[in-house]
Amino acid sequence: MLTEGLVVVHERLGEEAQRLMKLVLKGPIAKTAQAGQFVAVRVQDPTLASYDPLLRRPISLAEISPESDEITLLYRVVGKGTEILARARCGDRLSIMGPLGRGFSLPEDGELWLIAGGIGIFPLYPLAQRALAKGLSVRLFWGGDNQTFLESAGLSEWQALGIPIHLSTMDGSLGQKGLVTVQVLGLLWEFNGKVENSGQTMDGKLYVATCGPHKMMQAVTELCMNSGVPVEVSLEERMGCAVGACLGCVCTLKDEAGTLIHKKVCQDGPVFRGEEVVWDVSC
Amino acid sequence: MCPVDSTTELAGITLRNPILTCSGTYGFGEEYTAYCPLEALGGITLKGITPLPRLGNPVPRLAETPAGLLNAVGLENPGLEEFLSSYLPKVRKLPTAVIANISGFSLEDYTQMARALRRDSGLAALEVNISCPNVKHGGMHFGTDPQSAEDVIAAVKAETDLPIIAKLSPNVTDIVEMARAVQRGGADAVSLINTLLGMSIDLDRQRPVLANTFGGLSGPAIRPVAVRMVWQVYQAIDLPIIGMGGITTWQDAVEFLLAGATAVSVGTGNFVNPQAPLEILKGIQGYCEKHGIASVRELVGLAHKS
Numbered sequence: 001m002l003t004e005g006l007v008v009v010h011e012r013l014g015e016e017a018q019r020l021m022k023l024v025l026k027g028p029i030a031k032t033a034q035a036g037q038f039v040a041v042r043v044q045d046p047t048l049a050s051y052d053p054l055l056r057r058p059i060s061l062a063e064i065s066p067e068s069d070e071i072t073l074l075y076r077v078v079g080k081g082t083e084i085l086a087r088a089r090c091g092d093r094l095s096i097m098g099p100l101g102r103g104f105s106l107p108e109d110g111e112l113w114l115i116a117g118g119i120g121i122f123p124l125y126p127l128a129q130r131a132l133a134k135g136l137s138v139r140l141f142w143g144g145d146n147q148t149f150l151e152s153a154g155l156s157e158w159q160a161l162g163i164p165i166h167l168s169t170m171d172g173s174l175g176q177k178g179l180v181t182v183q184v185l186g187l188l189w190e191f192n193g194k195v196e197n198s199g200q201t202m203d204g205k206l207y208v209a210t211c212g213p214h215k216m217m218q219a220v221t222e223l224c225m226n227s228g229v230p231v232e233v234s235l236e237e238r239m240g241c242a243v244g245a246c247l248g249c250v251c252t253l254k255d256e257a258g259t260l261i262h263k264k265v266c267q268d269g270p271v272f273r274g275e276e277v278v279w280d281v282s283c
Numbered sequence: 284m285c286p287v288d289s290t291t292e293l294a295g296i297t298l299r300n301p302i303l304t305c306s307g308t309y310g311f312g313e314e315y316t317a318y319c320p321l322e323a324l325g326g327i328t329l330k331g332i333t334p335l336p337r338l339g340n341p342v343p344r345l346a347e348t349p350a351g352l353l354n355a356v357g358l359e360n361p362g363l364e365e366f367l368s369s370y371l372p373k374v375r376k377l378p379t380a381v382i383a384n385i386s387g388f389s390l391e392d393y394t395q396m397a398r399a400l401r402r403d404s405g406l407a408a409l410e411v412n413i414s415c416p417n418v419k420h421g422g423m424h425f426g427t428d429p430q431s432a433e434d435v436i437a438a439v440k441a442e443t444d445l446p447i448i449a450k451l452s453p454n455v456t457d458i459v460e461m462a463r464a465v466q467r468g469g470a471d472a473v474s475l476i477n478t479l480l481g482m483s484i485d486l487d488r489q490r491p492v493l494a495n496t497f498g499g500l501s502g503p504a505i506r507p508v509a510v511r512m513v514w515q516v517y518q519a520i521d522l523p524i525i526g527m528g529g530i531t532t533w534q535d536a537v538e539f540l541l542a543g544a545t546a547v548s549v550g551t552g553n554f555v556n557p558q559a560p561l562e563i564l565k566g567i568q569g570y571c572e573k574h575g576i577a578s579v580r581e582l583v584g585l586a587h588k589s
Contacts, residue, residue, distance in 0.1 A: 001317060001318075002318050002557055002558060042555070042556075050350075051350040051502065051503040051504075051531065051555070052349045052350045053347060054347055054350055054351060054352055054502050054503070054551070054554075054555060055347050055352065055554055055555065056554070056555070095556075097318070097557065237342055237343075238342070238343050238344070238345045238346075239345070240345050240352065240354065240551075240554050241308065241314070241553065241554045242554070243310075243314045243315060243317075243318075243557070244310060244314045245308060245309050245310035245314035245315060245330075245553070246307065246308055246310075246345075246354070246356070246554065247307075247330075247339065247344070247356045247359050248344050248345040248354060248356065249342070249344075249345070250339070250342060250344070250359065251342075260338070261338075262338055262339070262359060267314075281341070
């Protein structure tokens with residue numbers, strides 16, 4: 001669907017040096033969107049029509065509010081496109097394509113662990129909301145550079161959900177110092193042990209959804225596969241068309257026969273089952 | 284005033300209007316249906332196919348440049364057999380003229396595909412890509428040597444009864460020489476232009492952005508080059524020209540028609556605005572009305588008249 005989103009909120013998120021922005025758009029997309037899906041936003045200075053930058057920017061949905069017809073996009077200003085996007089004002093209308101791609105699936109019951117690295121936290125929030133609304137137990141593991149980042153990127157909103165949260169920072173300023181996967185490993189062993197001691201299997205007990213740096217998602221996938229826990233990962237790749245036509249954003253997967261295949265991140269993903277992803281790839 | 288007649292004729296095919304989409308930017312016809320009804324288009328050109336399936340190049344395959352896009356997809360495609368069994372039954376039912384696009388690494392590659400794609404396949408025409416810049420030892424050889432270009436077009440022509448459109452590479456010293464060669468080979472039309480070979484370097488990594496190092500540049504950045512080539516080829520040969528290269532607005536499209544294109548094709552422009560083809564058609568019709576022109580066919584080559 002190609003629509004115009006009316007900018008109703010556009011403000012800095014947290015501390016200035018983090019260069020994070022919150023953009024709330026009003027439009028029909030919220031009615032059909034799933035957590036993990038994204039939109040492709042045309043970035044253009046409204047006062048100066050230009051084809052530089054040329055392409056739309058894919059941005060994941062950080063909040064989906066069908067009752068108010070609003071979607072929230074959280075993004076970091078990292079280059080020309082996002083710098084121009086950051087200039088959009090309340091009352092402006094932005095051309096958006098979406099909702100695009102395949103989002104996270106919601107387990108029927110059991111516990112859902114969300115594992116985020118950096119701004120990979122953003123698409124996980126609507127998943128947490130929907131999982132909680134469905135009555136699932138949700139737990140968050142989130143790693144970032146430091147306390148300022150985590151607080152700027154929405155820690156208080158996560159705390160308001162009332163779920164257990166395990167934080168990691170690289171400098172140790174908040175939570176445990178080091179990689180988020182260390183904490184995941186510890187709790188996964190504990191969870192595994194409890195299930196085994198009760199004489200049960202892991203089937204249907206635990207699900208993981210992860211978004212963040214490639215290496216982190218690879219490590220999370222390995223941990224989950226070793227424990228027999230289904231894991232969904234949200235991949236990222238440079239996109240052209242965003243609808244599966246140009247084959248610019250392929251990722252490599254292994255099909256059931258073990259053959260390497262390409263899938264389109266924009267259309268078949270961005271969310272894939274972790275075990276089908278070929279992480280160290282050169283084809 | 285009567286409505287503007289948008290129909291046009293190209294290589295013996297009647298098109299409801301002169302707006303096509305470029306190979307490699309429009310998938311196999313179904314990807315954009317939520318944004319642009321195919322009934323509104325003159326036709327679509329399918330993703331290029333090769334005899335065998337290809338995984339294409341590693342990522343990154345794309346690099347954005349000022350008003351442009353570098354791509355090095357490397358002809359990822361399901362291969363001829365899969366195309367015939369899974370895609371053709373669907374695409375032949377699409378409510379618009381469907382042009383298949385074939386690429387190869389040898390003469391036999393091209394003739395094998397041409398034999399399998401004939402009028403009874405339901406296709407409107409066959410576009411022969413002799414200009415892909417993104418595969419090693421690829422079609423590029425056929426696109427830069429006039430004799431090879433003539434030979435491959437003649438060989439394809441001998442194998443199929445479909446109209447043949449030769450898609451030419453701009454990465455040559457003399458585009459006119461190439462156009463004359465494919466005319467001699469029996470082409471029914473030419474597509475001008477494929478992408479311009481380029482590259483981009485990542486300053487942080489100090490490495491090329493594209494995994495393939497080089498890629499094909501498309502988008503508004505290349506439009507003046509494309510218009511110039513359409514202009515030159517229009518003066519030199521008698522075949523109809525499908526103009527392409529950076530068309531994003533109706534003004535861009537009119538420029539190509541005035542330079543001598545019989546039809547225009549929208550590629551990268553679809554990524555920017557998936558409704559660009561619709562807006563371009565409306566804009567061309569409005570332009571004709573404003574200038575008292577009854578048919579879009581009258582625009583073709585108008586800028587050459589003194």
